[in-house]
Amino acid sequence: MNTSTMAAEVVRVDLGPRSYDIVIGDGELAHIAKHLGPHLARPRVALISDETVAGLYLDRVGQALDAAGISRADFIVPPGEASKSFPELERLVDGLLAAGIERDDTIIALGGGVIGDLAGFAASILRRGARFIQLPTTLLAQVDSAVGGKTGINSRHGKNLIGSFHQPRLVLIDTSTLETLDRRQLRAGYAEIVKYAAMTDAAFFAWLEAHGAALLAGDAPARRHAIARCCRIKADIVARDEREAGERALLNLGHTFAHAIEAAAAKGGDVIHGEAVAVGLRLAFALSARLGMCPDEDVRRVERHLAACGLPTRLADLAGDFAPATLIAAMEQDKKRQAGAPVFVLARGIGRAVLSRDVGLSDVAAVLTDGP
Ligand SMILES: NC(=O)c1ccc[n+]([C@@H]2O[C@H](COP(=O)([O-])OP(=O)(O)OC[C@H]3O[C@@H](n4cnc5c(N)ncnc54)[C@H](O)[C@@H]3O)[C@@H](O)[C@H]2O)c1
Numbered sequence: 001m002n003t004s005t006m007a008a009e010v011v012r013v014d015l016g017p018r019s020y021d022i023v024i025g026d027g028e029l030a031h032i033a034k035h036l037g038p039h040l041a042r043p044r045v046a047l048i049s050d051e052t053v054a055g056l057y058l059d060r061v062g063q064a065l066d067a068a069g070i071s072r073a074d075f076i077v078p079p080g081e082a083s084k085s086f087p088e089l090e091r092l093v094d095g096l097l098a099a100g101i102e103r104d105d106t107i108i109a110l111g112g113g114v115i116g117d118l119a120g121f122a123a124s125i126l127r128r129g130a131r132f133i134q135l136p137t138t139l140l141a142q143v144d145s146a147v148g149g150k151t152g153i154n155s156r157h158g159k160n161l162i163g164s165f166h167q168p169r170l171v172l173i174d175t176s177t178l179e180t181l182d183r184r185q186l187r188a189g190y191a192e193i194v195k196y197a198a199m200t201d202a203a204f205f206a207w208l209e210a211h212g213a214a215l216l217a218g219d220a221p222a223r224r225h226a227i228a229r230c231c232r233i234k235a236d237i238v239a240r241d242e243r244e245a246g247e248r249a250l251l252n253l254g255h256t257f258a259h260a261i262e263a264a265a266a267k268g269g270d271v272i273h274g275e276a277v278a279v280g281l282r283l284a285f286a287l288s289a290r291l292g293m294c295p296d297e298d299v300r301r302v303e304r305h306l307a308a309c310g311l312p313t314r315l316a317d318l319a320g321d322f323a324p325a326t327l328i329a330a331m332e333q334d335k336k337r338q339a340g341a342p343v344f345v346l347a348r349g350i351g352r353a354v355l356s357r358d359v360g361l362s363d364v365a366a367v368l369t370d371g372p
């Protein structure tokens, strides 16, 4: 199949006056001007990216904008999580103001979740809220962070503690950008895809078992199908629960464990988010099975598929100190930062995640010992 001639796929996020489209296609950045057209109040944009992504894609985007007569100011930040900080935010917002960017101009994020979160937050506070568009370039950003309107930066008290809800006007996903993403980042994004399937869509999980390897090897139709499916799932949940009063928390399947793993890894380990999510998914299923909610076979299936895709599934697969006591302490820290009763996401089986407010730490500790 010649994917470059396939029409782009559109997933609508239904949020009343803040509704928007997620457009998914292979090579779509070259057509960015056509997609932007309806969303610009005037032909001027601020483009925010990181050094790595700018080196790869800024020319392509810039040429397409130039050709359409859309003027732009570029803001390039260093790559990496450290850019989600007050100093970078201040530099960025100052730069946007110095360049005369106004509320009717459009702020565009070109990059992974770091750029989307930082640029989105800057857009939400610039002149009390400017137009915002996402061009996600990592698999994680394409299936998760670019959709749903959460923006923000990190604090010394924890990740993502400063931010806002600011929905984009458009999410334009060019799946061909994944060709330059390194394998480790690609697999980490894939862990979030498995999360969606394990959370709410058993048929999609079975599809991933059959097509996940092809997707990771670069099969464009498979990539696009999976990205569209994840965006559909997230869009539907966000439409029902934009501000995470309830159901949206299901998207955190595996993440209570993942956040504890990341906190422990920060003290001398080498784990990226999606790897922590992969281990967290197996642990969430193992905990559900221990509580008698989930068949053991589903735990094994989740683990088998993640491992087949080259993802870690056991704490022992990760580089760092992940003693149960260390992880429990990190979870308790995390709890203290949350308002109200902490919520665990459990599963009654593949595709059947549920929220639970009463999970005993002794059961959590038991699965952290990493038994079979
Ligand atoms: N807002 C949300 O709802 C939400 C959801 C999940 C995660 N997040 C946030 O997303 C962030 C993680 O996002 P991420 O994993 O995309 O990390 P990232 O933005 O740091 O990107 C990972 C690395 O890949 C590079 N890169 C990006 N696109 C590339 C490409 N096409 N080719 C080659 N290299 C490329 C980047 O320069 C970076 O070094 C975290 O800060 C997390 O908190 C936000």
Ligand SMILES: [Zn+2]
Pocket: 144, 192, 255, 273, 277
């Ligand atoms: Zn995640």
